[in-house]
Amino acid sequence: MGSHRNALVAAVRQELAEARGAARAVLAAAEAARGEAQNRRRLVRDAYATCLHQLAEARDAARRDIQRRYQHESARLATNVRRLAALSAVGAAGTPWRLWQPTEPERGFRPGMLRVGTLALEDAAAVPALVPLLDAAHLELSGPPEAVDGVIMGLLLRALGSTRPGDVQLTVYDPEHLGGTLAPFAPLGISFVGPGGLGALLDSLVEHICRVNETVLAGEYVSLADLTAAGARGGVGPRPEPWRVVVLLADAATAAEMTASQRAQLDRIARTGVTCGVHLVVRGLTLAEHPTVVRLTAAGGESATCDMTGDLPIRLDGPPPTEQVTAFCRATAERMRAGPPPARLADLEPAELWAESSAHGLIAPIGDSTDGSLIDVLLGDDPPHALIGGPSGSGKTNLIYAWLAALSTRYGPAELALYLLDFKEGVSFARFVPGPRDPSWLPQVRLAGINVNGDREFGLAMLRHLGEELRTRAQAAKRHDATKLAELRTEDPTGTWPRIVAVIDEFQVLLTGRDAVADEAVTLLEDLARRGRSQGIHLILASQDVSGIEALWGRSSLIGQFTLRIALPKARRILADNNLAAAVIARHHAVVNAEAGAAGANRIVRLPDAGDRAVWRSLQHRLWRARPDGCEEPRLFDGDAVPRLPAVCRPSGPVPDAAAPVGSSPGAVLGERIDVAARPARLRLGRMPGRNLAVLGTRPDEACDVLAAAALSLAAQGPAHFSIVCLDPDATRAAARLIAELPSADWYDGLPELPFLDIPHYVLGYALDAGADQGTLRRLLADGPEQRTHVLGWWRSVARLRDSLGGTGARLDPIGAWVALDVQGADLAPLYPQPGGPVWYPRTRRALFFDRSVHRTPEVIIPYEVNSDHT
Numbered sequence: 001m002g003s004h005r006n007a008l009v010a011a012v013r014q015e016l017a018e019a020r021g022a023a024r025a026v027l028a029a030a031e032a033a034r035g036e037a038q039n040r041r042r043l044v045r046d047a048y049a050t051c052l053h054q055l056a057e058a059r060d061a062a063r064r065d066i067q068r069r070y071q072h073e074s075a076r077l078a079t080n081v082r083r084l085a086a087l088s089a090v091g092a093a094g095t096p097w098r099l100w101q102p103t104e105p106e107r108g109f110r111p112g113m114l115r116v117g118t119l120a121l122e123d124a125a126a127v128p129a130l131v132p133l134l135d136a137a138h139l140e141l142s143g144p145p146e147a148v149d150g151v152i153m154g155l156l157l158r159a160l161g162s163t164r165p166g167d168v169q170l171t172v173y174d175p176e177h178l179g180g181t182l183a184p185f186a187p188l189g190i191s192f193v194g195p196g197g198l199g200a201l202l203d204s205l206v207e208h209i210c211r212v213n214e215t216v217l218a219g220e221y222v223s224l225a226d227l228t229a230a231g232a233r234g235g236v237g238p239r240p241e242p243w244r245v246v247v248l249l250a251d252a253a254t255a256a257e258m259t260a261s262q263r264a265q266l267d268r269i270a271r272t273g274v275t276c277g278v279h280l281v282v283r284g285l286t287l288a289e290h291p292t293v294v295r296l297t298a299a300g301g302e303s304a305t306c307d308m309t310g311d312l313p314i315r316l317d318g319p320p321p322t323e324q325v326t327a328f329c330r331a332t333a334e335r336m337r338a339g340p341p342p343a344r345l346a347d348l349e350p351a352e353l354w355a356e357s358s359a360h361g362l363i364a365p366i367g368d369s370t371d372g373s374l375i376d377v378l379l380g381d382d383p384p385h386a387l388i389g390g391p392s393g394s395g396k397t398n399l400i401y402a403w404l405a406a407l408s409t410r411y412g413p414a415e416l417a418l419y420l421l422d423f424k425e426g427v428s429f430a431r432f433v434p435g436p437r438d439p440s441w442l443p444q445v446r447l448a449g450i451n452v453n454g455d456r457e458f459g460l461a462m463l464r465h466l467g468e469e470l471r472t473r474a475q476a477a478k479r480h481d482a483t484k485l486a487e488l489r490t491e492d493p494t495g496t497w498p499r500i501v502a503v504i505d506e507f508q509v510l511l512t513g514r515d516a517v518a519d520e521a522v523t524l525l526e527d528l529a530r531r532g533r534s535q536g537i538h539l540i541l542a543s544q545d546v547s548g549i550e551a552l553w554g555r556s557s558l559i560g561q562f563t564l565r566i567a568l569p570k571a572r573r574i575l576a577d578n579n580l581a582a583a584v585i586a587r588h589h590a591v592v593n594a595e596a597g598a599a600g601a602n603r604i605v606r607l608p609d610a611g612d613r614a615v616w617r618s619l620q621h622r623l624w625r626a627r628p629d630g631c632e633e634p635r636l637f638d639g640d641a642v643p644r645l646p647a648v649c650r651p652s653g654p655v656p657d658a659a660a661p662v663g664s665s666p667g668a669v670l671g672e673r674i675d676v677a678a679r680p681a682r683l684r685l686g687r688m689p690g691r692n693l694a695v696l697g698t699r700p701d702e703a704c705d706v707l708a709a710a711a712l713s714l715a716a717q718g719p720a721h722f723s724i725v726c727l728d729p730d731a732t733r734a735a736a737r738l739i740a741e742l743p744s745a746d747w748y749d750g751l752p753e754l755p756f757l758d759i760p761h762y763v764l765g766y767a768l769d770a771g772a773d774q775g776t777l778r779r780l781l782a783d784g785p786e787q788r789t790h791v792l793g794w795w796r797s798v799a800r801l802r803d804s805l806g807g808t809g810a811r812l813d814p815i816g817a818w819v820a821l822d823v824q825g826a827d828l829a830p831l832y833p834q835p836g837g838p839v840w841y842p843r844t845r846r847a848l849f850f851d852r853s854v855h856r857t858p859e860v861i862i863p864y865e866v867n868s869d870h871t
């Protein structure tokens with residue numbers, strides 16, 4: 001029993017122990033699991049916290065990035081908008097009041113927007129807030145009247161200050177203050193409309209719109225803005241119609257009293273006004289819905305909104321200071337009284353360079369009329385030629401500059417060729433050709449003559465050249481069966497037939513005197529004037545000298561062709577006798593008359609100042625850069641410049657081989673011919689009797705230059721021997737320089753018996769009258785040429801030449817050619833076929849060249865400068 005109990009106890013104990021053990025094990029496992037779970041939970045929490053942290057960081061970084069990008073973008077956008085605003089509202093249209101001043105609109109100006117305030121942008125500097133008006137919109141403003149009136153005042157000042165005086169006409173309907181609201185604008189002569197005048201005002205605006213549509217736009221243009229932009233008026237001068245800005249400051253009664261028909265008229269104006277330049281600026285009335293209506297609402301204080309700027313709030317500018325408005329209006333009224341300022345040289349330029357064809361004529365403005373519109377002048381079949389007159393200082397040169405600027409910007413070098421000659425003592429045409437400081441030239445200029453007052457022969461040369469051109473054109477016209485230039489150009493489209501304009505300032509110099517030059521000049525001028533009309537050759541003659549013009553009056557066939565007359569102030573005899581306009585016009589004006597000066601055909605032109613060199617240079621540079629390939633430099637004849645012996649006339653190359661063939665009649669170059677091509681004058685020295693040259697006169701430098709040019713040019717042409725005979729110490733230096741440059745030469749202090757050689761032999765005698773052996777000299781002169789030995793000698797007078805050939809009664813036949821320097825024409829009689837000698841009045845650096853075998857009359861040449869570049 002006891003053991004059974006013991007056993008039972010033991011068993012129970014055993015079981016309890018086991019159960020305890022099992023429970024402990026379970027507990028331990030559970031605790032382990034719990035620890036595990038807790039551990040996992042901690043890990044998850046940590047991970048979560050890390051994750052949250054990382055997310056927060058990523059979010060912050062993204063936010064910062066977005067903010068940075070936003071700021072960058074908005075700053076960029078704001079800068080762009082600001083730039084755009086600056087372009088859209090230039091000068092007076094956009095400058096803040098403290099810097100404000102009126103701005104003169106540029107050529108081809110199109111009105112932009114007007115500033116009313118600034119746009120408050122977050123994180124970016126303020127951007128101007130702009131609204132459109134002229135050529136673009138009507139404005140409807142609402143809000144507290146004082147704020148709105150300030151905006152209107154500012155808008156009007158900006159619109160007026162950025163356009164020309166008179167281009168904006170202002171009308172104000174102000175029943176509440178009877179014009180007091182915009183009183184500072186009163187000096188401009190604005191129309192104030194009283195309380196009962198609204199209906200009439202609206203009716204007159206509607207009528208005006210109808211008239212503009214009917215007569216100004218005439219179905220050809222959509223709007224006045226298009227008409228102006230199309231350059232129908234060259235984009236300059238006054239608009240065809242001024243803008244009409246109509247300010248309606250309605251009070252409470254206005255809206256209530258408005259009739260249905262007034263409302264309808266207002267709506268019509270809102271719909272159609274902008275294209276006709278009528279703009280409403282309205283406070284206190286609602287305008288009809290239309291794309292051209294812009295609405296601005298002032299919210300009190302400085303803030304406003306506008307449908308142009310959407311939700312962006314506008315910070316309105318204050319009104320402009322009253323004294324600023326008054327000062328501006330007074331100054332503008334003053335300018336309006338004085339009329340528009342004269343056109344500038346730049347105003348004569350066309351919208352596009354070289355876009356015109358000269359087939360039917362040359363049309364170009366030379367200035368403007370008092371209302372600012374440009375005045376065109378035509379050269380073509382009728383009138384073909386122009387005569388300009390006016391006393392010294394009246395502005396002829398200035399007028400020619402202006403005309404040339406207008407022509408040369410319209411017609412390219414293929415359409416227009418200019419020949420310019422100035423007989424004044426001055427260099428007025430020098431600016432058109434390359435000079436030491438400016439390599440540019442006016443591409444249309446083919447020839448310019450300056451300082452030609454002493455060289456009427458050059459004028460003649462130019463007329464001869466034009467005469468040749470006339471003949472060429474006449475022949476081409478005949479070939480193509482054309483009667484005028486336009487037809488020739490159609491028939492011969494590949495030909496180059498520019499219109500030619502020859503300008504001769506102080507032309508009377510060419511015609512004065514009863515000599516061969518004057519006679520030939522008149523004949524050539526008559527021919528050019530008569531036939532040039534149909535061949536596209538036009539003459540512009542200018543003179544300050546009444547007698548010069550009277551010289552023309554005496555030649556009715558000539559003057560009759562000059563139907564275009566331009567008279568400067570106080571010009572005489574240019575217009576018809578009963579036409580006194582030139583006596584009364586003001587300075588810098590001209591009378592243009594295309595009916596030979598007949599009274600009743602006058603147009604008064606204000607001439608721009610075309611004298612400014614810098615302005616001209618910049619224009620010329622533009623044209624010069626645009627010149628076509630192959631456009632050649634013009635030929636410049638400067639009467640004051642001494643031409644240098646051309647390099648090709650010097651034996652600078654290899655010394656010709658003695659065995660080389662000798663030309664049959666080498667040509668000795670004596671000087672430059674006064675002609676268009678600047679060719680050298682040559683004396684042919686063939687194997688014929690009399691082929692010797694006498695240089696006559698007492699100017700050693702020029703005589704030495706003539707001999708040196710002759711010798712050097714002969715040496716450059718083939719093998720030759722030279723004998724230098726120098727009998728005058730004054731000439732020794734020049735002769736020594738010459739011998740140094742000659743390939744084969746001997747020096748003699750007296751004239752020896754010289755042998756005849758196999759090659760040409762030239763005996764250069766300096767001062768042969770100073771003791772050369774008469775017998776030897778005569779033999780040499782008589783027999784030499786046929787043996788290729790020629791004497792080129794300098795004698796100081798004709799009498800001395802005669803003495804050295806045997807005295808009174810000596811025959812001068814061996815002297816076949818001569819160059820006379822300071823020898824009077826009468827003294828040359830013994831050497832000249834006609835009795836009395838040639839007409840010749842000696843002048844510096846000019847010589848008279850006569851070669852018995854080729855000349856009918858002698859020729860004026862310019863002795864080359866030979867030695868300035870050597871010592």
Ligand SMILES: Nc1ncnc2c1ncn2[C@@H]1O[C@H](COP(=O)(O)OP(=O)(O)OP(=O)(O)O)[C@@H](O)[C@H]1O
Pocket residue numbers: 390391392393394395396397398399424544588589606607608609610611
């Ligand atoms: N339209 C103008 N506007 C401003 N200045 C002008 C105008 N026309 C001429 N002038 C000035 O008047 C002066 C004389 O003009 P210009 O040399 O053209 O006269 P001119 O008749 O050719 O005189 P001259 O026959 O003595 O040479 C110049 O200084 C020129 O700049």
